[in-house]
Amino acid sequence: MPKMTFENHIMKQFDEELEEIRTQLMEMGGKVEQQLKNAIKAVIKADSSLAEEVIRDERLVDEMEVDIDEACILIIARRQPAASDLRFVMMVTKAVNDLERIGDEAKKIANHAIILSEQDSLSQGYKEVRHLGSSVSAMLANALDAFARFDVKAAMSTLEEDAQIDLDYKTALRELVTYMMEDPRSISRAINILWVVRSLERIGDHSKNLCEQIVYVVKGKDIRHQ
Amino acid sequence: MSEAKTAPQKTIDVSSQSKQDLQVDVEQATVGVPFCENPKMSMRNVNVFYGDKQAIHDVSVDIAKNEVIAMIGPSGCGKSTFLRTLNRMNDTVDTCKVSGNIQLDSDDIYQKGLDVVELRARVGMVFQKPNPFPKSIFENIAYGPKIHGLADSRVDLDEIVEGSLKKAGLWAEVKERLHQPGTGLSGGQQQRLCIARAIAVSPEVILMDEPCSALDPIATAKIEELIEELSQNFTIAIVTHSMQQAARVSNRTAYFHLGKLIEVNPTEQVFTMPEHQLTEAYITGRFG
Numbered sequence: 001m002p003k004m005t006f007e008n009h010i011m012k013q014f015d016e017e018l019e020e021i022r023t024q025l026m027e028m029g030g031k032v033e034q035q036l037k038n039a040i041k042a043v044i045k046a047d048s049s050l051a052e053e054v055i056r057d058e059r060l061v062d063e064m065e066v067d068i069d070e071a072c073i074l075i076i077a078r079r080q081p082a083a084s085d086l087r088f089v090m091m092v093t094k095a096v097n098d099l100e101r102i103g104d105e106a107k108k109i110a111n112h113a114i115i116l117s118e119q120d121s122l123s124q125g126y127k128e129v130r131h132l133g134s135s136v137s138a139m140l141a142n143a144l145d146a147f148a149r150f151d152v153k154a155a156m157s158t159l160e161e162d163a164q165i166d167l168d169y170k171t172a173l174r175e176l177v178t179y180m181m182e183d184p185r186s187i188s189r190a191i192n193i194l195w196v197v198r199s200l201e202r203i204g205d206h207s208k209n210l211c212e213q214i215v216y217v218v219k220g221k222d223i224r225h226q
Numbered sequence: 227m228s229e230a231k232t233a234p235q236k237t238i239d240v241s242s243q244s245k246q247d248l249q250v251d252v253e254q255a256t257v258g259v260p261f262c263e264n265p266k267m268s269m270r271n272v273n274v275f276y277g278d279k280q281a282i283h284d285v286s287v288d289i290a291k292n293e294v295i296a297m298i299g300p301s302g303c304g305k306s307t308f309l310r311t312l313n314r315m316n317d318t319v320d321t322c323k324v325s326g327n328i329q330l331d332s333d334d335i336y337q338k339g340l341d342v343v344e345l346r347a348r349v350g351m352v353f354q355k356p357n358p359f360p361k362s363i364f365e366n367i368a369y370g371p372k373i374h375g376l377a378d379s380r381v382d383l384d385e386i387v388e389g390s391l392k393k394a395g396l397w398a399e400v401k402e403r404l405h406q407p408g409t410g411l412s413g414g415q416q417q418r419l420c421i422a423r424a425i426a427v428s429p430e431v432i433l434m435d436e437p438c439s440a441l442d443p444i445a446t447a448k449i450e451e452l453i454e455e456l457s458q459n460f461t462i463a464i465v466t467h468s469m470q471q472a473a474r475v476s477n478r479t480a481y482f483h484l485g486k487l488i489e490v491n492p493t494e495q496v497f498t499m500p501e502h503q504l505t506e507a508y509i510t511g512r513f514g
Contacts (some may be wrong), residue, residue: 008512080470082497082509220499 004084004150004218014079021071021092025099028064029144031057032099035106036140036203040133042113043196044126051117054110061103068096087220091213095147098206098213102140105199105206112192112199125179125193128172129200135165136200136207143210155214158207165204172197256286257501258491259478266291266461267312267349267431272326274307274316281307285326285487287480289431294453294462296476296493298469300508303482305465309433312463313349314342330431347374350424354436356416358408358423363400366408366419367391370427386426393459394422395452414445421452425460432456434464438471450475469509473497481505 006018035054042051072093075081081089139161146154176190176197212224265288274282282304289295297305307316314335316322328335335345347370358366367387368377377383387404391397396418400411408419417437424432434453438446453462453475466472472479472493479496481489481504489502500506507513 008507010511010513014511079511082469082473082511083500083506085510086498 004088011079014075014085017071017075017079018085018088021068021075021089024064024068024071025092025095026144026148028061028068028096028099029147031061031064032103032106033137033140033144035061035103036109036137039106039109039113040129040137040200042110043116043129044133046113046117048114048117051110051113054113055107058103058107061100065096065100069093072096084217084220087217091217095210095213098209102203102206105203109196109199112196116189116192119189119192125176125190128175129193129196132165132168132172132197132200135161135168136203139165139204140207140210143207143214147210147214150214150218152215152218155211159211162204162208165201169197169201169204256487256490258489258495260287260480260487260490262288262290262293264291265289266293266331267463268327268329269312270327272308272311272324272328274304274311274325275321275323276319277321281485282311283485287487287490289461289463290477291461292457292459293478294457294464294476295490296472296479297463297465297482298467298472298479298508299482299488300513301467302484304485305480305482306435308482308487309435309463309465312431312433313346313351315351317342347427348429349431349433350427350429351433351435352417352420352424352437355440356413356420358411358416358419360407360409362405363391363408363411363419364404366423367426370423374427376427390422390426391419393425393456394418395448395455396422412445414441414448417441417445417449418452421449421456425456429460431461431463434462436465436467439467446471469497481508483508 006015006022009015035057038050038057039054041047042054072089075089079085139158142154142158142161145151146158173194176194180187180190209224212222215221215223267289269288270286272282272285273280285308297309299305310316311324311328312335316324324336330345330348333340335349359369361369364387367390368383371377371383371386377386388397388401391400396415399415400419408416411419417440421432421437438449441449450471453464456462457477464472464475473496476493478490479493480487481496481500481502483504489496489500489505491501495501496505497509500509
């Protein structure tokens with residue numbers, strides 16, 4: 001299998017166009033990664049102004065999504081990409097979708113951070129958010145890193161992190177239910193935390209999708225739903 | 227596929243302008259699925275020489291019945307030469323020598339005493355430039371069936387002409403002017419006339435050598451549509467410079483490079499996940 005490269009097209013401009021969407025996708029990934037980190041921090045530190053920043057950034061991410069999608073459509077229309085180029089362009093359109101959804105989830109977390117910051121400060125639930133938040137952030141970072149290097153091995157091992165995240169999510173749910181049973185006053189708060197961990201779990205799923213797409217681009221193998 | 231050769235492996239640089247390390251192993255066997263069960267045509271170890279120059283190196287491949295197989299590759303890769311060996315069009319070139327085995331069903335088409343005219347009725351050909359005879363539309367179609375004795379009467383002949391023009395999707399456009407010259411038609415119509423002429427003698431295989439390269443996109447689309455319909459009754463081998471055309475019309479795609487058959491695979495695979503890096507480089511527009 002040839003290594004992924006955007007060089008050596010007879011049409012030099014095609015090289016540049018592919019490189020451009022790759023760079024844009026990395027930028028979008030970086031932005032979304034920052035959004036997630038800030039959203040988690042906003043929950044833990046009860047920082048509503050940071051949460052508002054996350055919500056504002058969502059618009060930027062949406063704009064990036066539209067721009068990259070448009071660039072992909074133009075490449076398909078103008079260049080009729082084939083083989084690895086085609087797989088790459090298709091992957092980018094899907095990855096953009098996953099990144100945008102991650103941005104959405106980060107925004108939801110930020111919304112709950114604002115609500116939580118207005119409630120009594122009880123530390124219950126932070127532990128779960130911190131724990132799940134750090135493993136989901138790490139997974140997303142690893143997925144983006146694997147994409148930057150088209151590293152199938154890294155993508156495969158990152159992909160496996162999702163199983164642990166699903167387990168941690170279930171554990172967090174159980175603990176939150178316990179809090180609610182122990183102290184009914186915590187219910188409203190616990191429900192907010194519950195939405196946060198739910199969003200984190202979804203971000204894990206989207207990161208997994210990113211990893212599957214990396215494998216598809218490089219190897220041409222569709223490993224979804226296996 | 228034949229066993230990998232044990233001879234010392236030569237490599238050659240395929241593109242002086244390429245910065246990539248694209249080296250081709252010239253002794254390597256064809257990758258993919260070159261063979262099939264019960265092939266319509268079967269080629270084994272075919273070599274073609276023009277004088278001292280070898281144009282085709284040890285090509286082995288099958289063409290299945292009712293299949294459309296597309297042959298692609300850079301200029302000078304031997305795809306047209308190979309196509310022409312399939313109905314012995316190369317016989318007309320004095321310096322051309324063909325070795326190896328080519329079978330149509332169970333008949334060796336290079337066997338001594340074989341009637342080449344008969345062969346070309348079974349394996350018809352359509353060329354790059356439409357080349358209707360300087361006769362009427364009717365005569366263009368009727369000529370083949372007449373010389374091959376396929377029509378006993380004028381009525382038979384009328385039927386063959388109408389049927390062939392219908393199959394070639396040209397009937398509605400020319401039925402009012404069957405006795406006007408074929409050369410008066412548009413380029414796309416002329417090419418469909420040539421296809422009608424080829425199918426008038428009920429061939430089993432139709433060879434097409436860049437049949438659309440002289441046509442505009444609409445005429446091209448009509449020919450491609452026609453290829454799809456014809457494949458229900460005929461086996462088709464098409465050489466094309468347009469990779470999109472190969473992707474659109476064929477079941478399998480064969481990639482030639484410097485006279486070697488590099489890869490044969492189902493078309494959907496070739497254009498999404500080619501097996502050989504040379505195929506990949508060619509279809510992604512990295513040399514050609």
